[in-house]
Amino acid sequence: MADWEVVIGLEVHAELLTKSKVFCGCSTEFGAEPNSQVCPICMGLPGTLPLLNKRAVELAVKAGLALQCRINQFSVFARKQYFYPDLVKAYQISQDDLPLCSDGYVELLVDDTVRRIGINRVHLEEEAGKSIHAGEDIMSAAYSLLDYNRAGIGLIEIVTEPDIRSPEEARLFLEKLRQLLQYAEVSDCKMEEGSLRCDANISLRPKGSSAFGVKCEIKNLNSFRAVQRALEFEVERQKALLEAGEAVVPETRHWDEAQGMTFSMRSKAEAADYRYFPDPNLYPLEVEPSWVEAIRAELPELPDARRDRFMEEYGLSMYAAEVLTSSRDLADYFEECMEQIKDPKLVSNWVMGEVQRWLKAHGLEAADSPVSPKDLAGLLQLIQANAISNLVAKDVLEEMFATGKSAQTIVDDKGLRQISDDDSLEAMIAEVLEANPGPVADVKAGKTKAIGFLVGQVMKASKGKANPQRVNELIRQKLQD
Amino acid sequence: MQLNEMSIHQLRELLRAGEVSSREILEAVFAKIDAVEGEVGAYLTLCYDEAFAQAQRADEMLAAGETSPLCGIPIAVKDNFSTAGVRTTCASRLLENYIPPYDASAVARLKQVGAVLVGKTNLDEFGLGSSTENSQFHCTRNPWDLSRVPGGSSGGSAAAVAAGEAAAALGTDTGGSIRQPAAFCGIVGLKPTYGLVPRYGVVAAADSMDHIGPMTRDVRDAALVLQAIAGWDPKDPTSARRDIPDYEAALTGNIKGLVVGLPQELMGDALDPEVREAVFGAANLLESLGASVEEISLPHVEYAIATFYIIVSAEISSNLARFDGVRYGYRVAEAEDTVSMFIKTREALGQEAKRRILMGTYFLQAGNYETYYLKALKVRTLIKEDFEKAFQRCHVIISPTTPTAAFAFGHKTRTPVTMYQSDIYTCTANLAGIPALTVPCGYTQEGLPIGLQIMGKPFDEPAVLRVGHAYEQHAGLPLRQPQTEVKTNG
Ligand SMILES: [Zn+2]
Numbered sequence: 015m016a017d018w019e020v021v022i023g024l025e026v027h028a029e030l031l032t033k034s035k036v037f038c039g040c041s042t043e044f045g046a047e048p049n050s051q052v053c054p055i056c057m058g059l060p061g062t063l064p065l066l067n068k069r070a071v072e073l074a075v076k077a078g079l080a081l082q083c084r085i086n087q088f089s090v091f092a093r094k095q096y097f098y099p100d101l102v103k104a105y106q107i108s109q110d111d112l113p114l115c116s117d118g119y120v121e122l123l124v125d126d127t128v129r130r131i132g133i134n135r136v137h138l139e140e141e142a143g144k145s146i147h148a149g150e151d152i153m154s155a156a157y158s159l160l161d162y163n164r165a166g167i168g169l170i171e172i173v174t175e176p177d178i179r180s181p182e183e184a185r186l187f188l189e190k191l192r193q194l195l196q197y198a199e200v201s202d203c204k205m206e207e208g209s210l211r212c213d214a215n216i217s218l219r220p221k222g223s224s225a226f227g228v229k230c231e232i233k234n235l236n237s238f239r240a241v242q243r244a245l246e247f248e249v250e251r252q253k254a255l256l257e258a259g260e261a262v263v264p265e266t267r268h269w270d271e272a273q274g275m276t277f278s279m280r281s282k283a284e285a286a287d288y289r290y291f292p293d294p295n296l297y298p299l300e301v302e303p304s305w306v307e308a309i310r311a312e313l314p315e316l317p318d319a320r321r322d323r324f325m326e327e328y329g330l331s332m333y334a335a336e337v338l339t340s341s342r343d344l345a346d347y348f349e350e351c352m353e354q355i356k357d358p359k360l361v362s363n364w365v366m367g368e369v370q371r372w373l374k375a376h377g378l379e380a381a382d383s384p385v386s387p388k389d390l391a392g393l394l395q396l397i398q399a400n401a402i403s404n405l406v407a408k409d410v411l412e413e414m415f416a417t418g419k420s421a422q423t424i425v426d427d428k429g430l431r432q433i434s435d436d437d438s439l440e441a442m443i444a445e446v447l448e449a450n451p452g453p454v455a456d457v458k459a460g461k462t463k464a465i466g467f468l469v470g471q472v473m474k475a476s477k478g479k480a481n482p483q484r485v486n487e488l489i490r491q492k493l494q495d
Numbered sequence: 496m497q498l499n500e501m502s503i504h505q506l507r508e509l510l511r512a513g514e515v516s517s518r519e520i521l522e523a524v525f526a527k528i529d530a531v532e533g534e535v536g537a538y539l540t541l542c543y544d545e546a547f548a549q550a551q552r553a554d555e556m557l558a559a560g561e562t563s564p565l566c567g568i569p570i571a572v573k574d575n576f577s578t579a580g581v582r583t584t585c586a587s588r589l590l591e592n593y594i595p596p597y598d599a600s601a602v603a604r605l606k607q608v609g610a611v612l613v614g615k616t617n618l619d620e621f622g623l624g625s626s627t628e629n630s631q632f633h634c635t636r637n638p639w640d641l642s643r644v645p646g647g648s649s650g651g652s653a654a655a656v657a658a659g660e661a662a663a664a665l666g667t668d669t670g671g672s673i674r675q676p677a678a679f680c681g682i683v684g685l686k687p688t689y690g691l692v693p694r695y696g697v698v699a700a701a702d703s704m705d706h707i708g709p710m711t712r713d714v715r716d717a718a719l720v721l722q723a724i725a726g727w728d729p730k731d732p733t734s735a736r737r738d739i740p741d742y743e744a745a746l747t748g749n750i751k752g753l754v755v756g757l758p759q760e761l762m763g764d765a766l767d768p769e770v771r772e773a774v775f776g777a778a779n780l781l782e783s784l785g786a787s788v789e790e791i792s793l794p795h796v797e798y799a800i801a802t803f804y805i806i807v808s809a810e811i812s813s814n815l816a817r818f819d820g821v822r823y824g825y826r827v828a829e830a831e832d833t834v835s836m837f838i839k840t841r842e843a844l845g846q847e848a849k850r851r852i853l854m855g856t857y858f859l860q861a862g863n864y865e866t867y868y869l870k871a872l873k874v875r876t877l878i879k880e881d882f883e884k885a886f887q888r889c890h891v892i893i894s895p896t897t898p899t900a901a902f903a904f905g906h907k908t909r910t911p912v913t914m915y916q917s918d919i920y921t922c923t924a925n926l927a928g929i930p931a932l933t934v935p936c937g938y939t940q941e942g943l944p945i946g947l948q949i950m951g952k953p954f955d956e957p958a959v960l961r962v963g964h965a966y967e968q969h970a971g972l973p974l975r976q977p978q979t980e981v982k983t984n985g
Contacts, residue, residue: 054597058817060590060698061577061599065733081635093813096860097837104816158833160821289859294810295732345724 017221018256020249021229022214024241026191028170028201028211029141030073036140036168037064037107044207046162055469056166058102063295066091066374070168071114071141073200074138075309077170080198080316081133081191085306088135089114091296094288097156100143102165110290113137114299120194121318122186128463131187132175141167164208170200176215176226181245185238188212189363193317197342205237205494212241217262229264232276234269244269307360318343328358337366343380344370347387354391357398364394368411385414393421401425402432407480434481434486439472442480443488448473457493467487498523499569499659500976503716506662507564510557517557517567520662521611524569526610527659528613536635537645537655539574540582541614543918544823553609563860564719565609571661573652574615575622576602576707577696581612585698585739586630588843589818589825594756601665601707601724608723613661613807616651622669622700622817624648625914627676628904629847637679639943643901646676652710653680656979663720664710668895670803671896671921673708674933678896678946681935681977684710684962686921687718688953689928690735691963692721693728701810702733704803712966714934716737717927718742721956724836743932746964751785753962756889760796761920769901773937773945774895779895780792791889793881794822796923798874805871805917812855815848875926881929886952891962894920894945896933920948930956934963935972942975 035042038055055062056294078085091109112464117176118133143165147155172191178184192203203210232248235241247269252262269275292298315323319341324335325346339345344365350414373383395409396402402410402425413424425431433439446453446468456464465486472485499521509515525543532538546569552569572578575585577595584590594602598606619629627635628648635650637643638658649666653676653945656664666673668686675884677684685708692707699705709720722743727736757778762771764785779789820826820840827843830836858867885892898917924931929950936947947966951959 019553026945054595057822059577059597059823060583060585060593060817061595061694061696063695063733065732095813095816097816097819097820097834099821099833100821102817104819107811221720288860289856289864291809291813291859291864292607296699297732459676 018218018249018253019221019223020180020216020218020245020455021176021226022181022184022216023176024178024184025213025215026172026174026188027197027211028077028172028203030070030168030170031199031201032067032069032073032168034067035166036067036138037166038069040166042167043282044209046163048159048163051163052165056102057162064293066296066299067168070138071299071301071394072312073168074114074136074170075306075475076170076198077195077200077311078118078136078196079306079310079313080200081115081118081120081136081172083115083118083133083136085115085301086112087299089299089303091138091293093293093300094139094290096286096288098142099160099163100145100165102143102162106140106142107293107296108139108171108290109137113300114301120190122183122190124183124186129179129183132185133176133241134173134175135374136170136172139169141165141169158164165219174422178283181242183247184214184245185242188238188241193340197314197317207393211235214241214245216245216248216252218256227256228264230264230276231266232261232269233279235265236271239271243274244276247274251276276324282333297327298407312341314342317342317345328352328362330362332360334362338362340382347380347383350387350390351394354388354493355394355398357394360397361391361393364390368408372411372415377415384418389414389420396425400432400434400481403457403478403480405473406430406432409478428481430464433476433479433483434484436484439480439488441487442472442475443485445494446475447492457489460474465493496545496658497527499527501662502712503564503568503662506568507719510567510903512579514931517553517609518547518610520567521546521550521569521613523599524613524661527636531638532660532799534636534641535564535638535654535658535660535940536633537616537651537658537660538571538614539584539586539617539632539651542581542612545581546611546613549606549609549611553611556604556609559730561609563608563723565605567612568662569611570605570720571613571616571652571655572602573607573618573649573663573664573666575667575696575698576616576665578602578612583615583698584632585621586618586632587818587845587848588631589820591825591842591904593824595696597696600693600728603695604724604850605665610723613655616649616655616664618651618672619648620848621698621811622648622667622672622705622846623811623845623851625675625917626673626902626904626934627651629901631845634904637901639681640901640941643903643943644679644906646671646679646901648676648678649684649710649752653677653682653684656680656682656710656712659976663712665720665724666708666710667697667700668706668708668921668925669704669807670925671752673710674896674921674931674946674948675820675918676937677710678933678944679901681944682710682712682977683714683717683932683934683967684708685932685956685959686924686930687725687956688718688930690733691726691930691954691956692724693707693726693731693734695728695730697815699810701807702814703810704807705773706925714932714967715743715746716961717932717963718746718960735954739878740957742956742960745961747961748968749966750781750962750965753890753958754888755781755786755788755962756885756892758791758793758796758885758892758894760793761894765898765916765919769941770895770897770945771941774893774947775971777936777947778893780969781962781966782807784969786962789889791892793885793923794880795874795877795881798918799878799923799926800916800919802871802874802878803918804854805867806875806926808851808855809858809868811848811854812852812858812859814851815844818844847911859865863966872964878923879927882923882950886947890951890955890958892950894948894950896948898945900939900941900945924950929953930959931960932963934967936966936970937972938975
């Protein structure tokens with residue numbers, strides 16, 4: 015039985031973070047009253063003409079740069095023509111054979127090896143509106159409603175080379191792509207709001223073969239997890255066909271999340287001929303090299319470079335550096351905190367641990383954290399100064415998230431300052447030792463494990479305020495000397 | 496002479512002197528409309544109440560010192576210009592009840608200076624045709640002979656001006672749609688340089704060929720209307736950003752030393768002998784005024800018709816696709832699903848529109864795109880280069896506007912190819928994007944007007960207008976008015 019190689023290519027659409035649409039001045043804000051953000055242009059009324067949004071071009075170029083593409087000095091807008099109720103002009107202004115960006119790549123770390131996934135192109139186009147069907151689906155719907163708020167929002171389409179070799183790699187690629195686009199502030203990449211969408215092409219071929227197998231296109235992939243699951247399903251489906259000596263039909267397939275299966279939508283033989291031709295209303299787009307350089311200067315440090323710098327500059331592990339640079343917000347948060355308190359280990363532990371846990375639980379990004387990096391630094395300074403223990407610090411942070419008060423204020427108000435003076439500690443220790451003759455005997459007999467128990471009792475008696483290290487030392491001195 | 500028969504510049508003097516009011520001019524226009532519109536059929540929609548309100552406002556503006564020559568002048572607009580609150584049908588059942596929420600830029604500019612919008616004029620559906628017979632509502636008759644077509648597609652605008660139903664009109668010209676009906680109806684028509692007059696709000700036929708221009712009683716009027724509508728518009732991405740000259744100042748009457756080209760390819764056998772004679776006569780007159788006429792060659796013009804129809808059909812097939820019944824306009828009452836709704840709704844398109852859509856769809860199909868569309872774009876460049884070369888020697892180029900005078904109803908629509916071929920004289924200027932003017936240059940023995948076309952370098956409207964004006968001043972054409980009232984359809 016042949017060993018199969020999986021060949022996957024992705025087409026990703028990302029909505030641009032421009033304030034206005036790509037060919038008119040309407041707002042792009044998500045979630046407005048249906049058809050409230052429209053004008054004659056984005057409604058495609060007869061006689062209207064497209065006016066290209068310069069910022070949309072800049073963001074598309076930025077995306078191209080983040081994906082290591084060549085920015086083509088001349089690119090052409092073409093009309094992609096098909097009939098659909100949400101497509102107001104019956105054509106989408108897109109780009110065909112002369113896209114804005116070409117020939118880039120993304121590097122992924124897969125099983126500790128760097129994999130380079132080629133980017134065929136990044137081009138600029140416009141969004142369609144949204145159909146809302148009355149009923150379960152389009153076939154059974156008695157009628158459909160249309161919302162054109164989305165129509166005309168700027169989009170980039172990113173097409174990869176068929177370089178992806180597993181469903182997991184496809185998911186990792188998308189995570190990396192999202193990270194890059196978010197870093198570059200090109201798109202917010204919210205799959206749940208539809209601002210990032212993905213179609214996948216997949217085929218199998220015998221290992222060692224260089225010819226491509228017959229591919230299927232998978233649509234309706236609404237999450238990264240769905241992409242991986244749908245492709246895993248497809249690998250098994252195509253493998254079964256091929257191993258049974260049957261042919262894979264070239265077709266578009268629909269992923270059904272609930273059933274965990276793909277279904278045939280239409281065969282490629284019926285595939286539309288989009289009759290692309292250059293849009294006569296839009297002259298070829300010229301992007302001067304000096305403009306590209308100005309846009310490049312806007313680009314922040316990208317995640318790979320930042321991760322490497324974090325390892326170098328702060329001595330962080332690969333893992334910690336990856337996690338901290340996974341989003342630009344988080345990395346900024348970490349670095350702002352580092353400005354206040356120069357202890358990478360302490361800061362990274364808290365940011366990756368308590369802070370991220372709380373943010374995740376509340377569905378917030380680091381930029382929206384109620385505890386600012388400065389506030390967190392205030393808390394960590396108290397730990398550094400032995401003013402509070404780690405344990406108390408966790409409670410204090412919780413309180414900071416809840417009330418917005420500073421660490422200092424909470425510690426003072428609640429009298430949580432750590433007890434470190436030996437006189438106070440020794441008094442507490444004496445009481446604990448007297449009350450626990452058994453463990454005391456154990457320690458004296460050499461069972462050092464019991465020291466932990468005794469320290470715990472002192473901590474309990476002090477309501478967590480005793481300095482645990484000092485308590486430990488003092489108990490040892492008392493019992494072991 | 497009645498007020499409704501006067502030129503804009505004549506009316507301008509009367510208005511400025513306070514001898515007439517805009518209201519009186521408009522009353523004369525509507526009196527004429529009452530008298531002849533039943534026979535001529537120039538309009539699809541009349542804006543009676545709005546027009547009188549605008550006339551009143553214009554009179555107030557004039558009293559307050561408004562100096563625009565168009566203030567208070569009744570103007571007709573082809574029904575493919577969007578007009579806020581006034582239905583814009585493109586003579587198509589698909590848009591029979593479509594009321595745009597905004598004004599086309601050219602219309603807005605006219606309103607701005609106080610022009611009065613009389614109504615919306617008839618056309619071939621979506622501007623596709625050369626006789627206005629493709630209107631889905633009614634035919635427009637040529638005021639000079641009601642048994643003949645007014646030309647097209649701006650036939651309604653041409654007939655309205657010729658019949659005295661408006662002082663001037665706006666038309667659109669994709670392959671001759673201003674100049675051919677102007678020639679047929681004995682008036683002046685100007686297709687300006689591509690990009691000079693903004694297209695925003697004009698329902699597109701073929702974006703790369705569509706032009707907007709004036710249709711007027713004489714060349715001076717054409718200069719005055721052009722002055723009001725020309726100039727950069729941020730809403731039109733193909734609009735040219737440049738300074739606009741004073742067009743009326745270009746009408747010096749002096750054409751001494753100008754070189755006038757006469758392309759041999761446009762003086763061939765297809766030409767009606769009477770038309771040929773009139774054009775040669777015009778060439779002689781220009782020489783007598785001090786210009787030198789030289790025979791020139793535009794070698795690629797023989798491919799112009801094929802090139803033109805491939806590009807135009809491709810763009811039309813794309814532009815007419817949006818009329819799907821979903822958002823505005825006509826929608827079929829019953830349909831099982833979305834696709835059949837599209838199909839049944841679009842069956843309401845006229846025959847010529849369907850023919851162009853089929854042609855254009857064919858030319859853009861995978862496999863045909865390179866063979867037809869891309870090749871046509873290349874030939875278009877060659878034709879442009881022919882003109883550039885010619886204009887190294889000539890200041891302007893003259894030719895007939897049409898191969899014959901106005902033809903009878905039903906005459907050419909039976910064979911679309913014959914109809915297409917008669918565009919050869921005009922469509923080259925659309926392919927090249929250069930300015931082209933038509934002025935009356937005589938009459939046939941049957942008393943039908945003949946048009947002389949004058950083409951110029953890009954943005955050299957001043958030269959084109961100067962030559963047209965000088966010709967007009969010295970041609971000594973017998974002053975004739977179409978006799979609409981007495982002639983009946985025979
Ligand atoms: Zn809009």
